Amino acid sequence: MISTPFVQSTCRRGCDLAFGLYYIEPGNDVASISRFMNTIPSNIFKYNPNTIRNEDNLTYYTRINLPFSCDCIDGEFLAHVFTYDFESVDTYESVAQQRYANLTTEDWIQRFNVYNPDRVPDGANINVTVNCSCGDGSISKDYGLFVTYPLRPGETLDSVSSAANLSSDLIRSYNPDVNFTQGSGLVYIPARG
Numbered sequence: 001m002i003s004t005p006f007v008q009s010t011c012r013r014g015c016d017l018a019f020g021l022y023y024i025e026p027g028n029d030v031a032s033i034s035r036f037m038n039t040i041p042s043n044i045f046k047y048n049p050n051t052i053r054n055e056d057n058l059t060y061y062t063r064i065n066l067p068f069s070c071d072c073i074d075g076e077f078l079a080h081v082f083t084y085d086f087e088s089v090d091t092y093e094s095v096a097q098q099r100y101a102n103l104t105t106e107d108w109i110q111r112f113n114v115y116n117p118d119r120v121p122d123g124a125n126i127n128v129t130v131n132c133s134c135g136d137g138s139i140s141k142d143y144g145l146f147v148t149y150p151l152r153p154g155e156t157l158d159s160v161s162s163a164a165n166l167s168s169d170l171i172r173s174y175n176p177d178v179n180f181t182q183g184s185g186l187v188y189i190p191a192r193g
Contacts, residue, residue, distance in 0.1 A: 011072035015134035018070035018080070019047070019191070020148040021063040023101045030055040036099045037066050038082050065147070070132035081112070082128040092117045095128065102150035102184070103130045133174070133188040143190030146174075153183035164189045 022033060030041045030052065037044075045052055047065040052058060068080045084095060092113075093106040110117055112127040120126065133146040149160065157180040161168040166189070175187045 010075060011078050012075070014069060014071040014078055014132075016069055017067060018132040018134065018146055018148065019065045019067055020101075020103045020130055020132070021150065021189075022066045022103070023063050023150065023152065024058050024060050025098075025101075026060050028058060028060075030058065033064075033066070036082070036084060037068065039067070043067055068130070068132070070134050070146075073129075077131070078134060079129050079131045082130065084126050084128050086120050086122065086124040086126050088122040090120070092120075095126070100128055100130065102152075103148055103186075104128055131186055135174075135188075135190065143192060145191040147189040147191055149187045149189045151178075151180065151183060151185050151187060155183065156180050160187065160189070164191075166190065 020037075022037075030044055034041045034044055041055060044064065044066065047067050051062065051064050058064075068082075070078050071080055073079050073081070082100075084099065086095070090099075091106075092109040096102065096104050096106050096109055106117070108129050108131075109126065112129045113120075115121070115124060115126065130148060132148050135143055135146050147164075149164075151160070157168050157172060160180065161171050164171065171187065171189060174190055178185065178187050180187070
């Protein structure tokens with residue numbers, strides 16, 4: 001199951017804007033990413049003015065901000081549910097890892113869909129649930145946006161804090177139960193904005 005370090009166990013409301021950091025790998029392009037994320041390319045460009053110059057020029061092995069609303073799902077947790085048109089070459093694992101850049105997991109996709117993972121019909125519309133955070137004002141009122149950050153192998157609390165230009169203590173305060181050396185799972189990075 002996906003690690004949800006700061007995701008609330010109950011919620012009353014979500015927030016209009018959260019971000020997921022999407023890791024760009026060879027073969028990714030803005031058109032396909034926008035299709036996966038149920039948005040239009042201009043929304044991706046808007047939040048990545050220094051990272052993406054044009055649709056045809058993505059820098060591989062970097063991360064981009066993908067905007068989405070962070071909704072209260074059934075009063076239980078904060079997430080956004082994307083829809084994805086399943087293809088015959090897909091598996092729940094490949095959708096989680098490749099199409100959604102580890103912003104979710106195979107287990108979470110299976111949890112929120114009725115299809116047996118071995119028998120998903122070609123063209124089926126599946127739910128892809130991505131956890132998010134609207135933050136916690138008791139920790140800091142300085143941050144109004146939160147970025148869902150999928151950990152990758154080799155990353156540590158220090159490397160994440162350096163990449164985010166934030167202190168390790170601040171990131172740890174929003175993610176108290178996360179093992180930053182496991183190389184997978186989600187952390188929530190506070191952002192101003």
